[in-house]
Amino acid sequence: MRVAVDAMGGDNAPTVEVEGSVVAAREFGIPITLVGDTEKLRQELAKHNVQGLDIAIHHASEVVGMHDAASDAVRRKKDSSIRVAFDLVKSGEAEAVVSAGNSGATMAAGMFVLKRLKGIDRPAIAQIFPTLRGKTLVLDVGGNVDCKPIHLVQFAIMGEVYARHVMGVEHPRIGLLSNGEEDSKGNELTRETNAILKNISFDYEGYVEGRDIFNGMVDVVVCDGFVGNVVLKLSEGLAETVGKMLREEIAGSLLSKLGYLFVRKAFKNFKKKVDYAEYGGAPLIGINGVAMICHGGSNVKAIKNAILFAHQYVCKGVNQRLAEKMETEFTAYMQQCDAVKEAAAG
Amino acid sequence: MRVAVDAMGGDNAPTVEVEGSVVAAREFGIPITLVGDTEKLRQELAKHNVQGLDIAIHHASEVVGMHDAASDAVRRKKDSSIRVAFDLVKSGEAEAVVSAGNSGATMAAGMFVLKRLKGIDRPAIAQIFPTLRGKTLVLDVGGNVDCKPIHLVQFAIMGEVYARHVMGVEHPRIGLLSNGEEDSKGNELTRETNAILKNISFDYEGYVEGRDIFNGMVDVVVCDGFVGNVVLKLSEGLAETVGKMLREEIAGSLLSKLGYLFVRKAFKNFKKKVDYAEYGGAPLIGINGVAMICHGGSNVKAIKNAILFAHQYVCKGVNQRLAEKMETEFTAYMQQCDAVKEAAAG
Structure with a gap:
């Protein structure tokens, strides 16, 4: 399988996109197509030893900037690197997209070109957070600001399938983010969602609170x-502020500066644990294809890891599993939605 | 002025409530009435040297527990310590309430007994967060889960007045929490609120993001x-997780354990900076009276500081300032609301 990398999208494009792709091709043997300005990409590639690596270039004359409207990727800039990257997946020349560009544009282009999976109304961006015990997947982290209960229910199902098949959690525990654990808490949106989720056949733990994202109480946290x-x-x-405050305190005395020399490695290990680059990108789940959305300021490691995760997403057949799960759950949860609505109305 | 302390509400009641009150009376000379079971409170008071301190006891036979419904403080438990504490303010025997009990019950009792300030539809709980540059006030942090734009506008005005008169910020900068800085971002609620806030006569900075709460970009962050x-x-x-992760890393090697001895003080100073006990409690703004809501697990220092902040709230005439500000702004912002709604409709 081949990954199409939007090489022009990120804050440091195309330098980190190209280097990340070279490293991924070298370390994991993943074939890559860099999408963007051919001349610029050739210049960047020339900086690296690419002998024996399967790295192609596909030209795209335009770029969707961070301040462009998300819809530009669909309407105005049809030859933009992000749009063309999805076109490659549609035509079968690639099987996944990785982009550190405008995330709204990535989502819009992905939906427009590849369409949604059957049963999914809204794709979601899912982000992995480090916790004391492992990792927690949170979705949606940016795609859909105004949601209906049915959207959150779909996010929960998508998160469960992703946690099971990509993160390797055998029985993922699902939580719904709220302002308290009791069923009486929540807002209009979460109360209706909570009632429906209780009847879906997975391990639903009910409401969780903000603090539970980092204590590993559940594997998947659902929110709008x-x-x-x-x-x-x-x-x-x-996380950044805590680090800065601690460094400020440590720099405050000679003795603690000395001590810092000894704890430096611990700080470094900690930083690695909470480093978003380790998790590469956030999968855009629910489109009929595979896309990883990376932080605009992604470094080489983040791009490399996003390419690896995109590869795993494809190899583990996440979309097929998702389609199956939606098939088995869809009727059940649509009935539940109707039942809850009727109960609320009458 | 006298502060009524709900002595039975918190997780460690009445021990910390009584000791916090004794320390506040001793350090700041603030007269205090402890509200709760007279016998228990006498026993707790007997553990301290209260000679020369103005600490009274007012009996209340019931307690609203953490798992009771908020409305219990109003309907079922009319002789609960939190309800009686507010009754004392209403009758003029005290001028402020401090409680580490059920925050929903505190809000419900406060609204029921003291009513709201003119022009305020919903009181808000305001929490101070430590930042790199100072402090940020965030409101609402729990009272109102489903809000309309007009509620957020009122929160913004309340936050501005509190920041100016209690936190001592000369020209408070107000931000509206959103998922991006551009006006095109936000959800239905924030977009309408954003349009109205631009026309209120204070320093409104527009949308802010999650990270801005801790970088001190604004003084007041408004959200539902x-x-x-x-x-x-x-x-x-x-903050807890970051601390634990760092300690785990440090404990991983003898060398870093040795180093920790030297940076321990820096850690301690840092902990003090982010310690919620330093900020005492979160004011319940918008009721016709003064109440500080403390964390259920509050320690002695938190109770002591909450009593001090309640005292300042009263002395600085926050509610009077708020009433004035609402008076001058009310007509203007109601007109704005109507204008925005008309624009949206037509």
């Missing part, structure tokens, strides 16, 4: 894309 | 109580 995006950015910001 | 509660609990959880 507005809340999920706040969670994502807050976590990045807080 | 569902999102705010997720933010609050996520922050507590993440």
Whole structure:
């Protein structure tokens, strides 16, 4: 299988995209097509030893910038690198897309070119968070700001399948993010969702709270894309702030500076554990294809790992599993939705 | 002025409530009435030297537990310590309430007994967060899970007045929590709120993101109580997790354990900076009176500081300022609301 890398999208494009692709091709033997300005990509590739690596270039004359509207990838810039990357998947020349560009545009182009999986109304962006015990998958973290209960139910099913088949969790525990554990808590959206999720055939643990994302209480945390995006950015910001505050304190005295020499390695290991680059990218789940959305400021390691995760997503047949799960659950949960709505109405 | 302390509400009641009150009375000379079971409170008080301190006991035969419904404080348990504490404010025997009990019950009792300030539809719980540059006030962090734009606008005005008069920020900068900075981002709720806030006469900076809560970009962050509660609990959880992960790493080798002896003080200072006990409690803003809501697991220091902040809230006439600000802004922002709604409709 071949991965199409949107080489022009990220903050440091195409330098990190090209180097990340070279490293992925070398370390994992994954064939790659770099999509973007041929001349620029040739120049970047010339900096590396690519002998024996299967790296192709596919020209795209346009780029969707971070400040462009997401719909530009669909309407205005039809020859943009992100749009062309999805076209390659559609035509069968590649099987997955990796992009560090405008995430809204990636989502829009993915939906437009590849369409959605049957039974999925809205694809979701799923982000892996490090926890004390392992990892937690949170979705949606940005795609869908105004959701209906049925969307959250679909996110839960998508998260369960991803955790099981890509993260290797045998019986994923699912939680719904809320402002308290009791069923009486939550808002209108979560209360209706909570009632439906109790009847889906997976390990649903009910409401979880903000703190549970990091204590590993569940494997999958479901929320709408507005809340999920706040969670994502807050976590990045807080981890950074904690690090800065500690360094400021340590720099405050000679003795602690000395001591820091000895704990430096511990800090480094910790940083690795919470480093988003380790998780590469966030899968866009629910489209009829595979796409990994990377942080705009991704480094070489993040691109490399995103390519690896895209490869695993394809090899483990996540979309096929998802289609099967939706097939078996769809009727059941549609009935549940109707039952809950009727109960609420009458 | 006198503070009524709900002595029976918290996880470690009445021990920490009584000791926190004794310390506050001793350090700041604030007169206090402990509300709760007289016999138990006498026993706790007997453990301390209270000579010369103005600490009274007011009997209340019931307690609203953490798992009781919030409305119990209003309907079922009319002689509960939290309800009686507010009754004391209503009758003029005290001027503020401090409670580490069921926060929903505190809010319900506060609204029922003291009513709301003119122009405020929903009181909000405001939490102070430590940042790299100072402090950020976030509201609402739990009271109101389903909000309309007008509620968020009121939260913004309440936050501005609190930041100015209690936190001492001369020109508070207000931000609206969203999933991106651009006006095109946000959900239905924030987009309408954003349009209204631009026309209120204060320093409105527009949308802010999750990371901005900790970088001190604004002084006040406005959000609905569902999102705010997720933010609050996520922050507590993440700060704890980061600490635990670092300690685990440090414990991993003898050398780093040795090094830790030298950086221990830096860790301790850091912990103090992010310690919620330092901020005491979260003011319940918008009721016609003063109440501080403390963490259920509050320690002595948290109770002591909450009593001090309640005292400042009263002394600085926050509610009067708030009433004035609402008076001057109310007409303007109601007109704005109507204009925005008309624009949306037509």
